[in-house]
Amino acid sequence: MSIDLKTREIKPLRHTYTHVARLIGGDKPATRYQETLGAQPSANFHYRPTWDLEHDLFDPSRSKIRMDQWDDLRDPRQFYYATWTMARARQFEAVETNFAFVESHGMLAALPEKIREEALVVLTPLRHVAWGDNMNNSQICATAYGAAFTAPAMLYAMDQLGIAQLLTRFALTLGEAAELERGRDAWLRDPTWQPLRRLLEDSFVITDPLELFVVQDVALDGLLYPLIYEGFVQDKLVPAGGAAVGLLTAFMSEWHEETVRWIDAVLRKLASFSSENATTLSGWAQASIARAKEALAPVAARALGEKAPAVLGDAAESLQRRLAKAGLSV
């Protein structure tokens, strides 16, 4: 009897937290995602950071971009830690299956040497790019404003660490540990990679977290992923007998397709808030796409030969279309 009663409805006094109700338009049942919004302290800070005297610990004025409500920068994936972690755990089970499949079905043996070599030369140095990406998104999480935006930035940073490690595993599967050294050496010295390394190192000193977001997540990743994982891996290597390479890097394309939804939603929200925002973002995007295109050109040439300019051009065009849809003029 009492079991029946325990499950009987008791009328709640309220449906969600007050700060959440403010963000979702009133006291109504909130999703778990919504209950993670607004978690950042925002008033009455005590001490100025010893590492940034000009700003409060959390301070929207670190960016040129203005917003009334930073927690409006919602993630269309509605990721919170649990859903993100479980999604990545599932995806990496698939990665695991793919590695096992490739290793056990002689796909490595079947991989033409030329493809193997090309894949290693192009993909191994990208470990370092992913690490730089991880640094930049950690920085965005640390210095941008509002839990709604900074939390996905940290998830993005850790995705990049996962990608750096996946590329490491890829290199170790296709070759020996010396491949990592060779890739590192190319990253540090080979002229093919220097413009890209320079771009990343320049990005490490950007202090505006949203400018950094545009330079890294919008422009560089927006060009790099289509160029490498579609243009190079899917369209070039896979048809030429490199199915194994396609299988082992399938996560990257899937990841990119997923994360652009977040990136575009953030841009759209920022740009629609004010024409000043739209102008600033457009300026950053134009400059950083141009710069990223330039920096990727030698990598594209190494990967795709004479087709490089066309593939890179297509990637840039489709990125520009994305941004135009998000309300930027590029």
Added chain:
Amino acid sequence: MAVKTVKPYRFAPRDTVDKFPAPILYIGWEDHMMFVSPICLPVPPDTPFQALMDKILPDAYGMHPDFAKIDWSKVQWFKSGKPFVPEPAKTLRENGLGHKDVIRFRTPGLEGIGGAYF
């Protein structure tokens, strides 16, 4: 000694007297922890010390049964922990009390509820 920072690190103190309606005075009644801690009050500097005893202390502490039993002639005063003899007719300023000074008074023979310093 100084904070280690990337650039010179100096900020105006947050609690200077100009920011308050009147200078802050802290008052503690020894052996009476029902009041938890010294209390914090803005008090105009031209308030006579007598007014502190006649008005401010009864408002703050009158609810305690010991308060009515205080023999004011025996009360011992301390300023920053050192014995202090206030002149009742003079103002707080004239008694040397300034912003964020702390005074305490001990009421000999009174040790709070049940002798438990409460």
Added chain:
Amino acid sequence: MDTRVEKKKLSLRERYHLMTRGLGWEPTYQPTEKVFPFTAYEGIKIHDWDKWEDPFRLTMDAYWKYQGEKEKKLYAVIDAFAQNNGFLSLTDARYLNAIKIFIQGVTPLEYYAHRGFAFAGRHFRGEGLRVACQMQSLDELRHTQTELHSISVYNKFFNGFHNPLHWFDRVWYLSVPKSFFEDANSSGPFEFLTAISFSFEYVLTNLLFVPFMSGAAYNGDLSTVTFGFSAQSDESRHMTLGIECIKFMLEQDPDNVPIVQRWIDKWFWRGYRVLTLVGMMMDYMLPKRVMSWREAWEIYGEQNGGALFQDLGRYGIREPAGFRDACDGKDHISHQAWLTFYTYDPVAAFHTWVPSDAELDWLSAKYPESFDRYYRPRLLYLREQQAAGTPVANKNLPLLCNVCQIPMFFTEPGDPRRICYRESVYEGERYHFCSDHCKSIFDHEPEKYVQSWLPVHQIYQGNCFKPGTDPTAPGFDPIKAVLDYYEINNGRDNLWYDNSEDRRNFEAWTAEARGN
């Protein structure tokens, strides 16, 4: 034909090394000190960042796998608890006030840690150390969110849960944990790690989580037990980051030793002061008690802390300066804090009460040195006044310690009859402290603590009223105006348990559920 030989399986150590180390590089297009501008200014000397030892070699795939499993289990419990009105199985709704303190005072700290470790994870040099910090940033985000999610069900049915983030930035007693963590986050990355990973996570966190979670288990709060222990499983990684970081700094250069020692002195004391709230929770807020604050302090503070500092002696580190005084406080601080909150309950977003006779007897047994002599008579007086309809409430605002921001109710070490007063004058301004150790923290870094946002002073400065409030209007009630600014619902979130809506509801719901 496969000419390559079968690869030998890599050990955990080798695999982790390849997966993490060597990802980073020395920049050449930008000066290193511009890319990593914050590694030197604290005075810590690091000669070889690669000497950092990774104790837990978790790659992201393993991280996702294990964390994913934990989350799946945790949310299954949270769902079941909410669906079955699990809160009706609590021993007593008084218990929930401990959880209110948790979401008001601890959950926002998890969030600060999330952001602070993101900063450290970006700005340290070696990859091993950075990855450990980044994972911790992620874990702390997890804790913030799982706590908000677990406690969400209580918010629907009880008061004092609905506005924790707003309260955290404003309410007087929450400036204690807020200033603590902002102090850490506003420090450089090495001090931050010493503060949070070592002093808080490694030395003190057992005192926070273990009693809290065991208390939850004892009192029928399955939801909190689950999130708590699930969070703790990350915590052991964090504790290890703390001790490894300390060893790393101490082994890198002898000049680091005095800097680290001073940080340990400071952060041990800062953390210990914050834990006063936990002591009070253990001794007073659990209807079924697990162990006293004193016992917990003896196990986790004295025994473990003792072993740890003995071990660190080989680096020239001694126990924290405040350690003896902390041990001295074990008979008193929980009682002093509870009495404070009881008499200030009109302006707190949780309920207090006078313990029952059986509970008073438990306290006497646990505190033979102090309870009957000092604290039982006080509580009995509060009970008597409450019964007479004149509950003791303080209408005076208290003097707060300029460093820990706790009202100055702590007594002199060795003399529980006397409040401990300390003060310093810096550039013509006077500052007050609750103890030698808070004073010494101030004296070392006065430029930092002149910025303290002290809630009592802020009220008097007129900064704690909603816009449009006119303090000169006739009949102006400053307490009501401050409660309004706090967004504490007067009569629902605050005041004593006995007459609370929480109590009435809980008794009605459980009577219905248990009756029939």
Added chain:
Amino acid sequence: MSNVFIALQDTDEARPIIEAILADNPQSQLTHSPAMVKIDVPNRLVIRRERIEEITGLPFDLQRIHVNLISLSGHIEEDDDQFVLSWKR
């Protein structure tokens, strides 16, 4: 000599780990709290993968300990075969 300790959730999953600790650390002192088991050992505590595998009859990855771990003290050394907590002196 000081104790090191490990605290684990009192769950079915953790039971083989607890048993393995008790088997390989004869000086273990076991304390049960609500939902938690704490094991203190003077100076050094070792968890051996093989011992757990012997108990469960299944392969065990030591990193799995994290799922049930509550707290610990001492310095940590972990490799594929064992997980050690110790004080250095």
